[in-house]
Amino acid sequence: MSANDRLTRSLPHLQNLIKRDPDAYKEDFKLQYLHFESQFMELTAKPDAWNKSLAENISFVSHVAHCYKEECKGLPQMFIDVLRLYSTVLNNDIRLVIVRALILMRNRGLIECIQLCELFFLRLLQCQDRLLRVTIQTHIINDIKKQNEKHKNHKLNSALQNFMCTIIKESNAIAVKMALDIMIDLYRKNIWNDTKSVNIIASTCFSKITKVQVAALNFFLCNYSAKDDDKNGDSDDDDKLTKKDILLGHRVGKKTQKRKKQTERALKQLEKQQKKKKVEVYDYSALHLLYDAQDFVERLFRQLESSNERFEVKLLHQDLISRLIGLHQLLVLNFYPYLQRYLQPHQRQVTKILLYVAQASHDLIPPDILQSICKTIANNFITERNSGEVMAVGLNTIREICSKCYLAMDQDLLHDLSKYKSYRDKSVSASSRSLIQLFREKNPHLLERKDRGKPTEFQRDLMPLDYGQVNPKSYLEGAEILQENINDQDKQANKDDEDDEQSEEEGWVEVSHSEDDDDEDEDEDEEEEEDKDNDEQENKDKVEVPMTEEERRERAMQISSQRILTQEDFEQLKALEIKKRVQDRRRNRLEQPSLPNGKKRKTISIDTDSDSDAENKTKSEQNSGLISLKDIERVNKKRAHDKESRLATVLAGREGREKFGKWKKEKGRVGTTNKEKLKTKNFQMLKPKLRRKQKRSFRDKQIALRDSLIKDKRLR
Incomplete structure (x- = not known):
């Protein structure tokens, strides 16, 4: 060798x-x-x-x-x-x-990194080898990540971004798609999360390659692709296995100690996986980094109008356009008539289209455009010929539109929609009541007097604005209460200091144990408590003197300019705002106003799920002001046979019988015969039985006899 x-x-x-x-x-x-x-x-x-x-x-x-x-x-x-x-x-x-x-x-x-990237993109991506493409993509991402670990390598990043931009402009579909996937992955890893990267990705929204176009749209909408889900396919399969499935699998087959231990280990593993699960937080910051959002939306809408792509691709265009319009308060007036023709209950994915209408609403849109859309929704959805779910979806959509632009509602339409507050379907009535509650806070004068509710402190300062009108303020509303809290804290601190000084001056105090002395001490304590209560009541009466609007504004401006507000101060202001929304502004808050005939006016209680929905929303959705699809599809409908109703039926059936015994007939009462029971049965249940008992004709008997004889011959 x-x-x-x-x-x-x-x-x-x-x-x-x-x-x-x-x-x-x-x-x-x-x-x-x-x-x-x-x-x-x-x-x-x-x-x-x-x-x-x-x-x-x-x-x-x-x-x-x-x-x-x-x-x-x-x-x-x-x-x-x-x-x-x-x-x-x-x-x-x-x-x-x-x-x-x-x-x-x-x-x-x-x-060099750029030398290797040029070789991979310009030469190797033409090969029909999937494993090779995956290897190249993984290496490029890891290499760029490694170069930016300690600090951002701006020179390398700029050179690679320019190279990616040239690749994206080419016609090679595989190279363009890989360059886009690399840039999206690096953005999500917070490596290339600058304005230049976002606008390079935005240019691919107008690509002629459908796959590239859809990937770019999903990036801005934070829709993670199926490719990302496939990376953790094994873990997803394990997550789909529930505790019930594990226990049912153990129930079947022979019971052994080994199978019991396996089941226990599987349950522990499932608990660990559920603890590791994290809530996905969506990052909508890319929508804020576009160079010219108005021009981008207009180009995207022109592409949508002339597009021959699938309906799902058009929905992605509509979603992104509506989000950008609502986020940047853009004006694309042709977009609303385009969506208006899809507003039909039988339209596919109509709830998503309704969501896009609500997302694209803001105060700068002319009210007549949004009023036309609200009337279209009311005519097509909120009619008694439709089901309760359809009506509730229509009412929820109008509520979300009006929450962003209350000028979209006409007074006559609002009166008609508020009449559904007593509708027989609970989902419709709840949606109507939530609309009434919204206008109690936005513009209560549009409501009928009986729907306005009690006048609150919040409504006192409420000034409905016309289209294009603004009401800027140079001070923080409610800041006047912060000075009162400071004064109360200073008084309490001074009082504590005086008590400490007094106790130091007194020194040792002799204590007597006679009963007479005890009685005298108790009398003195009672007198002191009475004096203290009287002083507190006098101070309270002094504090409760109402301030005028000018005094309140001057004090708020003074505090806002002199102090740096802390987080606790903002929490107090928030609590004050909530209190104003529920507090009656009339002097006698306990008594309800009486009608001319002496009867008290009833107040409608509004049942909404806004608090629970706010908790369910992610922080990113709350910060970005986006509307969730749950707000549109929220249907408050109680099932006909839920757990409570079935339990009530069971308990009602147990009344009048022994706890663990069989039901016994009462004395002197006899059960019904089968013939009597037939009279109460549904005819469809008896129809086959009666059909068999009908007398056959002589011809039918001959045919049946012939068939039976032929069958016997064959068997022999």
Whole structure:
């Protein structure tokens, strides 16, 4: 056996020895490197052939190249030249080995990042090899992440972003899609989360490649693609396994101690997985980083109007356009008539389209446009010919539109919709009541007098504005109460100091144990408590003197300009605002106003689920002001046979009988006969039975006899 063969057979051992002491094995490496070069020259003659010995040599040389940088100076260029010349005709396995060798040398700093990216994008992505594409994408993402670990490498990032921008403008669908996926992944990892990256991704929304266009739209909508879900496919399958499934699986089959332990381990594993589950937080910051949101939305809407794509792709366009309009308060007036033609109960995905209408509403839109949409929704959805769910969805949509622009509601339409507060369907009545509650806070004058409710402190300062009118304020509302709290704290602190000084001056006090002294002390304590209560009542009466509007404004402006408010101060102001919404502004708050005939006016109680919905929303949705689909589809409907009603029926049936005994007939009472029971049964239950009992004709009997005889002959 020759020396070359011995070295080739022991390449892993030689590789380990070289990494430990490169100088001692330099001659052995040179000998093996000459053998590698001779084999590598043969690759150009037969590029599509698999050579195991060559693959082992390529891997060996790439692992020890950093130890002999001078000898391996031209090695990366050799690999790059071969891939450029024979990228599509090379054997798949040999090509993958060379690519992994280049990646290894790039991790050791022997190749520049931009040089490797150009090779991968311009040459290798033309190959029909999925494993190769996944390897390239993973390496590029990890490499850029590694370069930005300690600090942002702005020079490298700028060069790579310019290169990605040129790739995106090309017509190679695979290269464009990979460049887009890399940029999206780096944005989600907070590596390339700058304005330049977002606008490069935004340019792909107008790509002629549908797959690229959909990926860019999903990025801005924070819809994670199915590709991301496939990465954790195993964990998803485990999460789908519930506790009930595990227990049912143990119930079937032979009960053994081993199966019992397996079930217990599976339940513990399931509990651990449920604890590890995290709530997904969606990041809508990319919508704020667009250079020109108005121009972007107008181009996107023109593309939507002339698009021949699937309906799902059009829905993505509508969603993104509506979000940008509502977020940046843009004016795209042609968008509303476009959506208006889809507002029909039988329309596919109509709840999403209703959501897009609500998302695209804001105060700067002319009221007549939104009023037209509200009337269309009322005419098509809120009619008694539709089901309760359809009516509730229509009312919820109008409520969400009016919450963003209350000028979209006409007084006559509001009076008609408020009449549904006593509708027989609970979901419709609850939606109507929530609309009434909204206008109690926005503009109670549009409501009928009986629907306005009690006048509150919040309504005193409420000033409905016309279209285009603003009411800026130079002070923080409610800040006047902060001065009162400070004064109360100062008084309490001074009182405590006085008590401490008094106790120090008195020193030791003699204590008597006679009953007379005890009675005198009790009388003195009672007198002191009475005086204290009287003083507190007088102070309270003094504090409750109402301030005028000018005094309140001046005090609030003074406090806002002199103090830096803390988080506790803002919490107090928030509590004050909530109190104003429920507190009656009339002097006698306990008595309800009487009608002319002496009867008291009833107040409608509004049942809404706004608090629970606010808790269920993510923080990002609350901060961005986006509307959730649950707000549109929220239907408060009680099932006909829920747990409470069934339990009440069971308890009612147990009345009048023994606890654990069978039901017994009462004395003197006899059960009904079967003939009597037939009279109360449904005819459809008796129809087959009566049909069998009808008398057959003579002809039918002959046919039946003939068939039976023929059947007997066949059996013999």
